[in-house]
Amino acid sequence: QTLMKGAAQNLVQNSSIDNGQKSADGALQRFDKSLEEFYALCDQLELCLRLAHECLSQSFDSAKHAPALVPAAPKGEGGPGAETLPYTQYLPLIKAQIAGAKDIHNALLEGTNKITGKLPPPGGP
Numbered sequence: 819q820t821l822m823k824g825a826a827q828n829l830v831q832n833s834s835i836d837n838g839q840k841s842a843d844g845a846l847q848r849f850d851k852s853l854e855e856f857y858a859l860c861d862q863l864e865l866c867l868r869l870a871h872e873c874l875s876q877s878f879d880s881a882k883h884a885p886a887l888v889p890a891a892p893k894g895e896g897g898p899g900a901e902t903l904p905y906t907q908y909l910p911l912i913k914a915q916i917a918g919a920k921d922i923h924n925a926l927l928e929g930t931n932k933i934t935g936k937l938p939p940p941g942g943p
Contacts, residue, residue: 824852883915 828849930936 821849821852821856824849
């Protein structure tokens, strides 16, 4: 809004000068400053939108990879809408998560060894 207001004031003043009605002595708000503030706000908006997109993506991934909890209370006391897995179905999920964590750990360890130039231990990761 400030940018458009400044641009309109500059346009009116330039038009008046061109028509010979005014001299160039009037002090107006700087258009370039308003334009820079506008671009800064656009950059902030872009960053906020990227952050929101990343949060949404992480939320989807979280729901996909850890869909439910193991019931802690006896059956019937879980409350309405409580999505839980029986223990027998929960075990493969936990094993997959442990395997994924080990893979990430090994990849990080391998990367740090490459960076530092160390050789992996003889037993392997």
